[in-house]
Amino acid sequence: MLLDIDPKAKGLIFDLDGTISDTMPIHYIAWRNAAARYGIDFTVELFDSLAGIPLYPTVEKLNEIFNKNIDPKEMGDAKEEEYENNMHLAKPVEPVVEVIKKYHGKIPMSVGTGGLKRLAKKSLELIDLDKYFDIIVAYEDVNNYKPHPETFLRCAELMGVSPTDCQVFEDGILGMQAANTAGMMVVDVTKYYEVTTGK
Template identity: 55%
Template sequence: MQKLEIDPKAKGLIFDLDGTLADTMPVHFVAYQKILKKYGIDYSAKMFLALAGVPVVETIVKINEVYGASLNPEEVGNEKEAEYERMMDKIKPIDPVIDLVKQYHGKLPIAVGTGGYTRLSWKTLEIIGLKDYIEILVSANDVQNPKPHPETFLRCAEQMGVKPEDCQVFEDGEPGMKAARAAGMMATLVTDYYDVFKA
């Protein structure tokens, strides 16, 4: 197995959270499935993976488009997040990526850029033992334009005081990879190194 590595040119590191640092994706998927089933929607793993990294409200909007539904994005989004929070004890750390954070903590600026919401993101970091290693967290609450727009990662770079082209982003989803490339950053797809989502 090839080792996940920091690019020698990187002066700042940005990590996605769900599916990159924390193996939350199966938990998110089950939460979505449970809630959407109530509304007669059979949510597929393929669709879920295509929207990896997209905040919950925008995901419900997309589900409405694809499935021809008329769900209230805020209400159903809140239901899904509540279901997810009930299941958070099932979250597992993704050790190869967490090891990088610990190895470079104090050596390079590090930020987390996530499509999740602030409170649950900090709770996730606590569960996986990284709360004390992360000072900068940019969440869906902090941006106007979520991934695949580059705003999340550009804000991370700004807060770290590092130029975008000197940042290396670690991601597990295509929307996040697009966001990193649009920001002019080095982008590393962690799923090239191991399978984080088994659906």
Template identity: 55%
Template sequence: MNRINCEVEPIKSMNMKSIKLYTDTKALIFDLDGTLADTMPLHFEAWKKAAEVMGVEYSFEWLSACAGMPSSKIIEKLNKEYNHSIDPQEFSVIKEEFFAREMHKITEIKPVTDLVYKYHNQIPMAVGTGGKRNIAQETMEILGLDKYIPILVSADDVNNHKPEPETFLKCAELMGVDPKFCQVFEDGLLGIQAAETAGMMVTDVTPYY
């Protein structure tokens, strides 16, 4: 499997359509990376640099399909599928160090964050992410979203990550809302699958970029 260039352009939203809520929606759950925060280019670049340090080879398409999984889980998957023996925790630490250096570049994805501002104090909200808590918390603080969304469920808070539904079910539990009344906003296939398995309404935000 050959390593290829992983340059990803930041999102430049030109779509003026607003995202709608379903009639039955009583709570909102947001993915973070690629949904609220335009961080995916930074994550891919950090992955690229960590992979170079660790001698990991992968394709951009393969990595893109893993969006929503913690880095350590992605490495476990890579080891299994391609018979590598990379230490998942060591890789994650290196990748996070590279990502942390670029976090000042994070920007919001406005069609999605507009929902947060519009429904703040009207509808319960939570963030359900496959990222580590410290990174997710800092991302929200950089964007000022921590003032609007009080509940954060990260990779550190569950045992089974996306596409398993545990992250989103935990969000619903903390908000005190039946899962069937929760609307999830996601950009990744694994997250969309997790929301559907949880029995929640789900909106793919990518058409609104």
């Protein structure tokens, strides 16, 4: 099954983690280890349900779910440090990379991520794709994160493309909801590769 764009698409928006770069197993292990210090069993199912939520709000969600009072910055920073130390192990998601290279310079492209901008840029550099994206909308650039459509709407605005003419490539349920709410075309990239998070 070949991944390609919709003929109607005039702008392409890519999620990053789990879409362009297969970082999700590395994020999962970092979250599992950080959560274990607070007595939380961070399962794959829990991880999947929280995919797309930024760093500190994820800890706030864990506080709600497990009735804890964990400092979001303390736990979040510990998780992010472990992730950053291992992010070089991530491999590019080849079917998505092929689309990026095929349409680079032909139609506008951007990255819309719930991650921190610094790490998003580093992630793209590590798989040699940083030169393909001038537009990155990250956690710091929005007030509302996925499933709210603001991330993708901001990408469309910066690309100068109407939201309905944008196609979003996503692996997370919340990101797909955000794209649908924004009125954009959406592709679930998980159909094009196997994710191994130790299931």
